[in-house]
Amino acid sequence: MAGEVVIRAQGLSKRYGDAVAVDHIDLEVAAGEIVGILGPNGSGKTTTILMLLGLTEPTGGRAEVAGFDPLREPLEVKRRVGYLPDQIGFYDGLSARDNLAYTGRLAGLPRAEIDARFAAALERVGLSHVGRARVGTFSQGMRQRLGLAEVLMKRPSVAILDEPTTALDPHSTQEFLEMIRGLKADGTAVLLSSHHLDQVQSVCDRVALFNRGRVALSGSVTDLAGRVLGGGHVIDVEARGPAIADRLAAIPGVVRVQRLGGDRYRVDCQRDMRAEIARQLAPTVELVGIHFAAPSLNEVYNRYFEEQRDAAE
């Protein structure tokens, strides 16, 4: 972890009557770290975010955000947390400046400070030219950027971003992800909730996989791949010859072999087995290439939920 822990949840729970929305989750995020929270709809991600923000009361457990308890000291927490909600809304009749000036005043910032921070934040998200325009004229992408500008204006210790790239085009998405990396560079801890697994993988240091209100898995993508895909080391092999898949699967230490198409195979291993694979295939097989493949979060995610579904059946 990069630094001091700024989000800590211990046994955090939320029940609505008999329904359990969040079930004893433990979570830690350090300053300057980007942690992705993933999971299907209704798995407890947003409820967890709302509890960390002090917008809903936990029914059990404890949380600490930026050194404060969101249940008892929500104002202190909210002063230090920037929140970009899913499908952010603004007052359409007001200008970008007036919208952000309002939240700046709510945050207790003096007028001069609001103006200075507003200009800097808008510059950073590339909206300087529309500061005086009515938000009603903004595209969804511009609204998302304005939402991020609002987060930046707060200069928060923690940024919580809920589906920030929804409705963004690919170019804007890349720019947005770059801005999120910028938050990390500022030392801000970022909690990123998203269904776009490739984006999460590209910016997050760690991920927490939510399932039925629990954190089912957490760690780096490589850690998760190790646990879910059974290996942790994924090797792509390109080779020509007979029964290659069977021969690869027979090598001790190989967990799984998947044919990707043509002469390409993906091998999940328990360790770095490139040399061993090359040696085993060498006598009868023409080895074209062998190299590490980055584990895909998408693959981890799908495999985990496939296994869950199979186990349930």
Add this chain to the structure above:
Amino acid sequence: MPLSRSPEARRRGSPWTGLGAVVAKETADNLSGVRMLVIEALVFLIALVVAWLSTNTIRETIGQSPFLFLRLLTIAPDPIPFSFIFMIGLVTPVIAIALGFDAINAEFNQRTLSRILAQPIYRDALLLGKFLARLLAFTIALVSLWLLVLGQGFLRLGLPPSFEELIRMLGFLLATIAYGGVWIALAVLFSVLFRAPATAALAALGLWLLFAFFWTIMVTPLLSTIIAGPSQGLLGPNLAYLQTAQIVERISPNTLYADAAQALLYPDTRALGPVFVSQLRGALLGAPLPVSQSFILIWPQLTGLIAATIVIFAIAYVVFQRQEIRA
């Protein structure tokens, strides 16, 4: 680790943090919005027409009453069949509902609520700020109307109001603000209860119709008969029925406001309910009541309106506190 409701578990920080920012923003929105322009146009029209016609009527009958300015508010000038206070009683709830019916649900629908509540502010301040801003906008509209009527009366009658008239008119203004407060609180409550602004507006207007047109003529007789028996006894009117009817009628804010307006603007009003002949012994019938006595007379009505506002706002507060904020 179970959570307890011990004193340490109570939230810290003032519930009114950010209240000023909310009031300022909401007041600015209300005053600059199209809705307020429509309300101001309505107010201007009422003031102009009613005061003009009333002063015409008063000038023809100038010797009939020492309270010329009060008559400005109470007479039904030709050709309009109702007085200024009747019109105010009618449009106040409509203005209040127009200001308040989308106070909270609009925040849900615009998806601004979670963004705003993610700022260092409690829901308490947001709800109270919205209510106070609407009450302020309503008060500004009402005071404008009051000053327009007063000014026009002053110009056309050529006389200033007496001190007593001024006090009575200020009392009437206060009662109208309290009456508007009840309807704003109701509109805000419906905006918390219903996500669709149209449903909230319809519910509030339905309640207004009930109190304005059906309460006295339908609900009151029905409930009073069920509770206290028929209105006529063997020896005349049934006193229990009359008293019950009065209690039921005063559940309606319209009745409380009408009572207050009656006692303040008709100085000869000595009681607001059944009066026995024994109570009139020694009274100078038709003589105006001192203004202090009129205020004592309306005190229950005025406090009733303020209490109703507080109770309705408290219900809205409780409901809002229990709502899940996901938008």
